[in-house]
Amino acid sequence: SYELAQPLSVSVALGQTASITCGGDKLGSKHVHWYQQRPGQAPVLVIYRDTNRPSGIPERFSGSNSGNTATLTIARAQAGDEADYFCQVWDTRSASWVFGGGTKLAVL
Amino acid sequence: EVQLVESGGGLVQPGGSLRLSCVASGFTFDDYAMHWVRQAPGKGLEWVAGISWNSGSAGYAASVKGRFSISGDIAKNSLYLQMNSLRPEDTALYYCVKDEGGAYSYGNPFDYWGQGTLVTVSS
Numbered sequence: 001s002y003e004l005a006q007p008l009s010v011s012v013a014l015g016q017t018a019s020i021t022c023g024g025d026k027l028g029s030k031h032v033h034w035y036q037q038r039p040g041q042a043p044v045l046v047i048y049r050d051t052n053r054p055s056g057i058p059e060r061f062s063g064s065n066s067g068n069t070a071t072l073t074i075a076r077a078q079a080g081d082e083a084d085y086f087c088q089v090w091d092t093r094s095a096s097w098v099f100g101g102g103t104k105l106a107v108l
Numbered sequence: 109e110v111q112l113v114e115s116g117g118g119l120v121q122p123g124g125s126l127r128l129s130c131v132a133s134g135f136t137f138d139d140y141a142m143h144w145v146r147q148a149p150g151k152g153l154e155w156v157a158g159i160s161w162n163s164g165s166a167g168y169a170a171s172v173k174g175r176f177s178i179s180g181d182i183a184k185n186s187l188y189l190q191m192n193s194l195r196p197e198d199t200a201l202y203y204c205v206k207d208e209g210g211a212y213s214y215g216n217p218f219d220y221w222g223q224g225t226l227v228t229v230s231s
Contacts, residue, residue, distance in 0.1 A: 030215075033218070086153050089215075090213065096167065097158070098155070100152070101152045
C-alpha cells in the first residue's frame with residue numbers, strides 16, 4: 001500500500017519559517033492535502049490540492065508538491081501554530097485514503 | 109454553519125458490535141460524500157470508510173473491510189458506521205467528516221470534521 005513519510009517533529013523559532021515535509025513515491029503526480037490538529041481538537045484543513053488555502057486560513061500557510069516531496073510552509077510562525085500536521089492523498093491503486101504519520105510542530 | 113455531531117461511542121468487549129451515528133446540518137447532505145476517520149489514542153489519523161450518495165458506492169480501509177459498514181439516511185441527514193467483530197486495535201476517536209465533493213474517491217479534501225466519538229474495545 002502507498003505510504004507517506006513525515007518527520008516526527010519540527011521546531012521553529014517564533015517569527016521564523018517552518019517547513020514540514022511529506023514524502024511518497026511519485027507524490028508530485030498526486031494532489032496533497034494538509035491538516036492542522038491542535039491539542040484536543042479536531043483536524044482542520046489548511047492546504048488543499050498542493051497549494052490552495054481554504055478561506056479563513058492565514059496567508060502565512062503555503063504548500064508545494066514536486067517529485068517525491070510535498071512541503072507545508074508556515075511563515076512568521078506563531079505560538080498558535082503549535083500543532084500536529086498531517087498530509088493526505090488518495091491512492092488510486094489501493095482505492096483508499098492515506099495519511100502521513102503526522103509532524104508535531106514546536107514554536108520556540 | 110456546517111455542523112457534524114457524532115454519537116454512539118462507548119466501551120465494548122472484543123468481538124462485539126457498535127453503531128456510530130453522525131447528524132449533519134448546514135449543508136445539503138446528499139450533495140457531498142462523507143467519511144469516517146479514526147485516531148487511536150496518541151496516534152495519527154486513519155481513514156476508515158467513505159460513501160458517495162449519488163452512486164451509492166462505498167469504500168473501506170483494508171483494516172476494517174468485511175467488519176465495518178458505512179451507510180446513511182438522507183431524510184435524517186445522518187451518517188452511520190456499523191462496526192462488527194470489534195478488536196482492541198479498533199479503539200479510537202471516530203470522526204465524521206464531510207468531503208468537499210460528491211464522490212469519496214475523487215481525491216477531494218475533507219473540509220469539515222466533527223468532534224468525534226470515542227470507541228473503546230476492551231474486556
